[in-house]
Amino acid sequence: MKIGILYPRSGAHPEMMPDFIDGIKTALHDELKNDSIKLISESVGFGGVEKEVYEKAEKLLILEGADILVAFIDLRVLELLKPLFYTSGKLVLMVNAGANYPQNWVPQPNILTLSLQHGFLCWLTGKWAGQPGKKNAAMATTFYDGGYLHISAIVRSFMKSGGKITYNFVNNQKYDDAFDINQLTGFLSGDKDTDSLLCIFDSLPGSLLYSRLNAFEGAGKLNLFVSPMMLEPKALEGIGVGFKFLISGHIPWHAGLENNANRIFIDSYSRQTKRSPSVFSLLGWEAALIVQQVMVLVNDQYEDGADLAGKLSEVSINSPRGEMKLDTDANYFLAPIVKCTISPNSGNLSFESMETPLEEWSAFKEDRIEGVVSGWTNTYLSY
Secondary structure, three states: OEEEEEEOOOOOOOOHHHHHHHHHHHHHHHHOOOOOOEEEEEEOOOOOOHHHHHHHHHHHHHHOOOOEEEEEOOHHHHHHHHHHHHHHOOEEEEEEOOOOOOOOOOOOOOEEEEEOOHHHHHHHHHHHHOOOOOOEEEEEEEOOHHHOOHHHHHHHHHHHOOOEEEEEEEEOOOOOOOOOOHHHHHHHHHOOOOOEEEEEOOHHHHHHHHHHHHOOOOHHHOEEEEOHHHHOHHHHHHHOOOOOOEEEEEEOOOOOOOOHHHHHHHHHHHHHHOOOOOHHHHHHHHHHHHHHHHHHHOOOOOOOHHHHHHHHOOOOEEEOOEEEEEEOOOOEEEOOEEEEEEOOOOOOEEEEEEOOOHHHHHHHHHOOOOOOOOOOOOOOOOO
16 A cells, blocks of 8 residues: 655644654554555645645655545645545545634545544634633634634634623734733723633744733633643643633643553654654554554555545544544544643643534534635644
């Protein structure tokens, strides 16, 4: 079997692609003992130039003859690639953080999606923020993060729960010592009825937000409902000692999950790479598990990607997140999620693994965004 891999690069997360590729290699060669799979790869830069992505995908599928394509690309680029994917007939596994999600959830027969479910996790966090007694919130994000739909997910869910957005703050500064939130804290000082923040930040600006917010004299009254990257270790470095606010949110995976598949993943990846695994390593590992499952289900017959997708829908995959299954209504892989809180002053993240709430997943898919949607085309976290 020959696997084609499309991958973007990232200035903000230079570890992203090494972790992703090493996750695939470690799972295939160390854990699954499968050395019969050949990996061929192409970089697509930041993943935002559609013509470049198309040409690299075409090279892997047509010229190199990849049996399966694993494409770490954003949903916005997919539309241009669909004719190529249909023509090839091969199975395509689209991988990303899930910050964008479809306006039309009609599944594509030979295209499956494996993501970190950031959009859906923000949807759940928005509903959490709209609980009784938590009806006023300010929205805070960055210029970069604001170009993806996870910001729509958290706001729409919050408002459907009866919440009201009282202020919008978008930081457009560099992520350095000049980063400030003066406009946000100025609003909070004058509005005593807003005690919640909906926050969508990547890990580095998230760390800066925590640091700046902790210096705000009114921080003790605040409840932060945050996006998944704000609960990553790099982001939590910014909360410091004796921080004053409550942090709540959801993440796709935590290293402390107590299941055998997670222990194997962490031990194997750490031993082979001498690095701690990340969410990007997780995506690579899971992609390899899916590829391995295809080999188990068929005998060297990889031409019909739609047939392979159908076979995958009948099995579950033992992921480090927990049992992972394919939602055939959307061709999205679903896995357990992790609900998190960090109490003031503690610095300790408390987490609880839970099965994907299917009722909420259905509500998320049914809440379609109408009209024209603008935003970045480059893959989320690749900037």
